[in-house]
Amino acid sequence: MPKVLEQSGVVLQKPLDARTYLLRLNAAQIAEQVVPGQFVHIKLTMPGEALLRHPFGVAAVDKTQGTIDIIYRVAGEFTRALAKLTPCDRLSILGPLGRGFDLAAPGRTLLVGGGTGLAPLLFLVSRLGAEKTDVLMGARTKEELFWQKLFRPFVQHIFITTDDGSLGTHGTVMALLPSLLTQGYQRVYVCGPSPMMKAVANACEAQDVACQVSLERYMACGMGACLSCTCQGREKRLKVCTDGPAFWSKEVSEW
């Protein structure tokens, strides 16, 4: 599956909450090929903007329209610039990059996500069967949980935790996970902050439930060349951009 460079135009920029946006981009070749868990590497093209590309997990694709969606939170210089883009603005996109999630016969499945970690899981869930898939979402407050609407069509149950207790169970996803894991899930996919993924992976290993994680690292090339993104695996050093970003939790030893 060759990676391509596409000159892309903004189709839609839609706020989802005060700091989170959905960006829809024209990228027909990438939309055709990308699989859940893979990412695109985006370059801003205005003078003076950051030189390096930034990676974004694909959140949705529309093959007929030739578009891909990413969902991002404004956090730094790059995402601030991204939020200023309006339809028809141009970007350079490199993709599809990385190894996506393992989709082979997952059985009853629980997705666990926090913050924008839910974005790649949204693409994943659209490819799994709703009748056997549930999602556990962690957020700081209920305001962040616009995600419920996005996941609703694709899942049976939505479990929610908030740090401040404003919705669902009070606490992190770990407040609910151990009891959920006793309910017969055969596969967990987790994406979110590192401490959360580590805790979820450990809980899954303890219950012998196969767990896929999606790691995040600062990346330069995104193609396995520069070694900006490596981490220690249990058997060898891993390049998050090409060996991952989706890994079996048992492959990873440095979170």
Added chain:
Amino acid sequence: MVNSLLAVTIAGLHLKTPLIAASGTFGFGVEFADLVNLNQVGAICVKGLSLTPCAGNKGQRVVSTPSGILNAIGLENPGCTYFLEHILPQLRTYQVPVIVNIYGHSVEEYAAVAQALDVEGIDALEINISCPNVKQGGLAFGTDPHMATSVVQAVKKNTHKPVITKLSPNVTDIVSLARAVEDAGSDALSLINTLLGMKIDVRARKPVLGNIVGGLSGPAIRPVAVRMVYQVAQQVHIPIIGMGGIATAQDALEFMLAGASAIAVGTANLYQPDTLCTLTQDLQDYCAREQISCLQEIVGQALPQGKKSMPYFSRNNYDKK
């Protein structure tokens, strides 16, 4: 067909174009095969190798800066043996000269790496002397002419291949380093490596990079690199591979006019991975537009009259060995 318009011979290496992929920014070449026709690249300089594998630095390793990037990879690499067994055979399926960038933490280690890599399928060695000498309190080999001399001599003694020495710009007098390295027997020079820099996260009130400091590269360093090539070209007879922020044909020409026989593209590969293709085309177009029949004609044309060194006519001792 790649024509002789852009061809150049450096230290006995015949390159189809003067465009080289700079070490550390092009992996082992094969990673770029989807986006760059490797058979049309002048040469590929692979990621710096040490004798044994190295895990590199902790924490964040790269960050964008104004017109540049800082990196602190920490020379992570899989080691010589892994490279020879698993990577070189793949790379050898392409018709492109392979330059292996090497480093060590002692003179003996440099010698051992050179020896381990003295095998078929590798076309030249490039010595990264920007590395700390553990026996000399961590001072970089490339900041001291005596230490640089010992490294070059040790490598030369342990290889049959052309040796290119890559200079560090973090010195007060680049010319004395260049001369020392030439006298030690280096067949060519690469300049420049990255400039030491750092960035602080104001909100977190902490350095951004895990290693605190890192190497600055990209367009931000181009004027420094051009100046160094211009100074060195007037004082040495061995050919120079110029690099530092090259992203366009215009940038490449600037280095050639300053006296570089070939140039390397580094950081641009990271943010625009098809740069080498674009540059090849643009240099051909430039030659056509300027009615140049061999791009090498322009090498050193910006140097003061009479100071133009003629690298491979005066000192191409490689073919004689």
